[in-house]
Amino acid sequence: MKVKEILLSLIVLTLPLLAIGQTKKETAPPxxxxxxxxxxxxxxxxxxxxxxxxxxxxxxxxxxxxxxxxxxxxxxxxxxxxxxxxxxxxxxxxxxxxxxxxxxxxxxxxxxxxxxxxxxxxxxxxxxTDAKKRPVMVWLHGxxxxxxxxxxxxxxxxxxxxxxxxxxxxxxxxxxxxxxxxxxxxxxxxxxxxxxxxxxxxxxxxxxxxxxxxxFGGDPGNVTIFGxxxxxxxxxxxxxxxxxxxxFHKAIVQSGSYITNFTERELAQKVSAALLNELHLQPNQIDSLQTISYERLNAAGKKALRHVSDGMKAEGLPAFGLGWGPIHDGNFLPYQPTEPAAMALSKDIPLLVGSTKNEFTPFVPGTRDITMDGAKANLQKKYGDKTEAYLAAVKKAYPETVKPSDYIDIDFNFRPLTVRQANGKAVPGAAPVYMYLFTWQSPVLDGAYKAMHCMEIPFVFDNISRCEEMTGGGQEAHILADKMSRAWIAFARTGNPNHKGLPNWPQYTSENGATMILDNVNQMKNNPDKELLQIATGKSL
CATH class of the missing domain: 3.40.50.1820 (Alpha/Beta hydrolase fold, catalytic domain)
Incomplete structure (x- = not known):
C-alpha cells in the first residue's frame, strides 16, 4: 500500500473517534x-x-x-x-x-x-448591574x-x-x-x-x-420619557x-401635541359637584366615593361630564373636548403650558416631536375609493375659491401624491399642533428641538391604512415582525424601522437623533421649519407643508 493511501485510511478511521471526543456546542434556549x-x-x-x-x-x-x-x-x-x-x-x-x-x-x-x-x-x-450605564427610555402609553x-x-x-x-x-x-x-x-x-x-x-x-x-443596568442620570x-x-x-x-432629561412627543391648555380648576370642580348630584350624595358624604363600585362611579362620571358640557353650551361657552384629563390645579400643574414659568421648567429638556401624515383620516367614511371629481367636490365645500391653490399645495408638499384620496385624507389636526409645540419650545437659549413627519404608507388592505395614527410605533420600537398586520412586515418596513429606532436611541443617548443611516437632521427653528420626512426615502425639508397648512387651517402657524 502506498504511503499516501495509508495516511488517507488513518484519517478516515480517526475522524469518527475525534467526533466522539467532542461535545456539541449548545445554544441557549429562547x-x-x-x-x-x-x-x-x-x-x-x-x-x-x-x-x-x-x-x-x-x-x-x-x-x-x-x-x-x-x-x-x-x-x-x-x-x-x-x-x-x-x-x-x-x-x-x-x-x-x-x-x-x-x-x-x-x-x-x-x-x-x-x-x-x-x-x-x-x-x-x-x-x-455592571459598570456600564445605559440610557433609560420610559414609554407612556396612548x-x-x-x-x-x-x-x-x-x-x-x-x-x-x-x-x-x-x-x-x-x-x-x-x-x-x-x-x-x-x-x-x-x-x-x-x-x-x-x-x-x-x-x-x-x-x-x-x-x-x-x-x-x-x-437593571440603567443610568438614572439619563432618562428619556416618550409617548x-x-x-x-x-x-x-x-x-x-x-x-x-x-x-427625566429628554422628551419625545409622538402625535401627542394636543395639550395646549389644562382644564381650569373651577370647571373641574363643577364636574365633581355634578357627580355628587348624579349619585345623590351630599358633600359630607364625599368619602362614599371611595367605596362605591367602579362601574357605578364611571357611569355617574360620564353623566356629570355631559351635564356640565350641556350647561356650557347653553351659556354659549366652548365645551368641545370636556373630559378626564390634566387639571390646572395650582399645585401639581401650577401654570398653563404657554406661561413663561411653564416654559422655563423644560427649557433644558431636548425635544423630539412629530406626527403622521394621515393620523385618523383614513377612517373617514367615503374617502378610500373616491374619484378625483368627488375629491374636488369635497374640497370645494371646504376651501371654495382656494381649492386649486390647495391642490397645488398638496402636490408641492407631497410630490408622490397620485390617488384622489391622497388629496383629502391628510391630517390637519395633529400636524399644526405639532408645529405649534415645536415653535413654542424652540426659543433662543433653550435645549434643541427636532421635528419629524412620518409619511410611510402601509401596503396592508390595498393601502387603506396609510400613515395612520399609531403607525409609527412599530418602527420606533423596531417591532415590524410583531406588527405585520399593521405594517405588512416587508423589507421596506424593516429598513425604515432600523433607521427610525436608531434615531430614537441616538436621541435618548445624546439628545440628538442624528446617525449615519439618515440625512443630516438639523435643529428645528420656527424660521427654518427643519423636518425629517420619514419614509422609504428619508429627506430633510424646511417647512415642507407650510403653504398647505396655511390654506387648510386658515392661519399662519
Missing part, C-alpha cells in the same frame, strides 16, 4: 427562567423575571400604591423573591365589546385584566387620559429596542379616567391630590426609576410639572 435567574434587588424587595433571547425581562413590578383619589406612595415591601414574569393589571376603563373588523385588524389590542391596584411597570434590559395600558399594543414590547440600542426600556401602567382626574379638592385636605392623581402616578414611576434602575397620542400628552404634562423636574 426562554431561560427559574430559581436565581434574572433576579434583582429593588428598594421594596427582590424581583425575579426571565431571559428571552438574551434580554432580561421583568413585568408587573409595583412602583407605588394608592387608595382611590389619593396620591401614590411607595409600594409595600416584601420578603423573599417576587415573581415578575407577567404583566400587571390595567386601570379599569370602558372596554369595547364590539369592533370594526378592518380597523381592529392592524391593532391587535390586548385589553389585559383590570384592577384599581394597577401601579406597575415593566423593564427590558440587555444586562443587569389612549388619551381615559384608556390604554402598557400591554395594549404588540408594538409596545421593549425587547427589540433594548437589543438594538443597548438601552433599558420601561413601560408604565397608571390610573386613568375618573380614577385619575376627578378633582375633589373642594371637599377637604384629604383629597388635595385627586385632580391629577394619574399624573402623580407617573412621577412616582420616574422616582422608582431614579432609585432602582441602576440595578404617543395620549402618551405624548402625558410627556407634555410632565414637562410642565415642577415635581417631575430632574427625573
Amino acid at each position: 426562554i431561560v427562567a427559574g430559581k436565581g435567574i434574572a433576579t434583582v434587588s429593588t428598594e421594596s424587595g427582590t424581583v425575579r423575571g426571565y431571559i428571552h433571547n438574551g434580554t432580561f425581562t421583568f413585568k408587573g413590578i409595583p412602583y407605588a400604591k394608592a387608595e382611590r383619589f389619593m396620591a401614590p406612595s411607595k409600594p409595600d415591601s416584601w420578603t423573599g423573591v417576587r415573581s415578575s414574569m407577567s404583566y400587571g393589571p390595567v386601570c379599569p376603563m370602558d372596554i369595547t365589546t364590539t369592533v370594526n373588523d378592518e380597523i381592529e385588524f392592524p391593532f391587535h389590542h390586548d385589553w389585559g385584566y383590570t384592577n384599581e391596584n394597577c401601579l406597575s411597570l415593566n423593564v427590558w434590559t440587555p444586562h443587569l 389612549g388619551g387620559f381615559t384608556g390604554g395600558s402598557s400591554v395594549e399594543l404588540p408594538s409596545y414590547d421593549g425587547e427589540n429596542l433594548t437589543k438594538k440600542g443597548d438601552v433599558v426600556i420601561v413601560t408604565v401602567n397608571h390610573r386613568l379616567n375618573i380614577l385619575g382626574f376627578l378633582d375633589l379638592s373642594a371637599y377637604g385636605e384629604k383629597y388635595k391630590s385627586s385632580a391629577n392623581a394619574g399624573l402623580l402616578d407617573l412621577v412616582a414611576a420616574l422616582q422608582w426609576v431614579k432609585q432602582n434602575i441602576a440595578q 404617543q397620542s395620549g402618551g405624548g400628552g402625558k410627556v407634555t404634562c410632565l414637562m410642565n410639572a415642577p415635581s417631575a423636574k430632574g427625573l
Whole structure:
C-alpha cells in the first residue's frame, strides 16, 4: 500500500473517534427562567423575571400604591423573591365589546385584566448591574387620559429596542379616567391630590426609576420619557410639572401635541359637584366615593361630564373636548403650558416631536375609493375659491401624491399642533428641538391604512415582525424601522437623533421649519407643508 493511501485510511478511521471526543456546542434556549435567574434587588424587595433571547425581562413590578383619589406612595415591601414574569393589571376603563373588523385588524389590542391596584411597570434590559450605564427610555402609553395600558399594543414590547440600542426600556401602567382626574379638592385636605392623581402616578414611576434602575443596568442620570397620542400628552404634562423636574432629561412627543391648555380648576370642580348630584350624595358624604363600585362611579362620571358640557353650551361657552384629563390645579400643574414659568421648567429638556401624515383620516367614511371629481367636490365645500391653490399645495408638499384620496385624507389636526409645540419650545437659549413627519404608507388592505395614527410605533420600537398586520412586515418596513429606532436611541443617548443611516437632521427653528420626512426615502425639508397648512387651517402657524 502506498504511503499516501495509508495516511488517507488513518484519517478516515480517526475522524469518527475525534467526533466522539467532542461535545456539541449548545445554544441557549429562547426562554431561560427559574430559581436565581434574572433576579434583582429593588428598594421594596427582590424581583425575579426571565431571559428571552438574551434580554432580561421583568413585568408587573409595583412602583407605588394608592387608595382611590389619593396620591401614590411607595409600594409595600416584601420578603423573599417576587415573581415578575407577567404583566400587571390595567386601570379599569370602558372596554369595547364590539369592533370594526378592518380597523381592529392592524391593532391587535390586548385589553389585559383590570384592577384599581394597577401601579406597575415593566423593564427590558440587555444586562443587569455592571459598570456600564445605559440610557433609560420610559414609554407612556396612548389612549388619551381615559384608556390604554402598557400591554395594549404588540408594538409596545421593549425587547427589540433594548437589543438594538443597548438601552433599558420601561413601560408604565397608571390610573386613568375618573380614577385619575376627578378633582375633589373642594371637599377637604384629604383629597388635595385627586385632580391629577394619574399624573402623580407617573412621577412616582420616574422616582422608582431614579432609585432602582441602576440595578437593571440603567443610568438614572439619563432618562428619556416618550409617548404617543395620549402618551405624548402625558410627556407634555410632565414637562410642565415642577415635581417631575430632574427625573427625566429628554422628551419625545409622538402625535401627542394636543395639550395646549389644562382644564381650569373651577370647571373641574363643577364636574365633581355634578357627580355628587348624579349619585345623590351630599358633600359630607364625599368619602362614599371611595367605596362605591367602579362601574357605578364611571357611569355617574360620564353623566356629570355631559351635564356640565350641556350647561356650557347653553351659556354659549366652548365645551368641545370636556373630559378626564390634566387639571390646572395650582399645585401639581401650577401654570398653563404657554406661561413663561411653564416654559422655563423644560427649557433644558431636548425635544423630539412629530406626527403622521394621515393620523385618523383614513377612517373617514367615503374617502378610500373616491374619484378625483368627488375629491374636488369635497374640497370645494371646504376651501371654495382656494381649492386649486390647495391642490397645488398638496402636490408641492407631497410630490408622490397620485390617488384622489391622497388629496383629502391628510391630517390637519395633529400636524399644526405639532408645529405649534415645536415653535413654542424652540426659543433662543433653550435645549434643541427636532421635528419629524412620518409619511410611510402601509401596503396592508390595498393601502387603506396609510400613515395612520399609531403607525409609527412599530418602527420606533423596531417591532415590524410583531406588527405585520399593521405594517405588512416587508423589507421596506424593516429598513425604515432600523433607521427610525436608531434615531430614537441616538436621541435618548445624546439628545440628538442624528446617525449615519439618515440625512443630516438639523435643529428645528420656527424660521427654518427643519423636518425629517420619514419614509422609504428619508429627506430633510424646511417647512415642507407650510403653504398647505396655511390654506387648510386658515392661519399662519
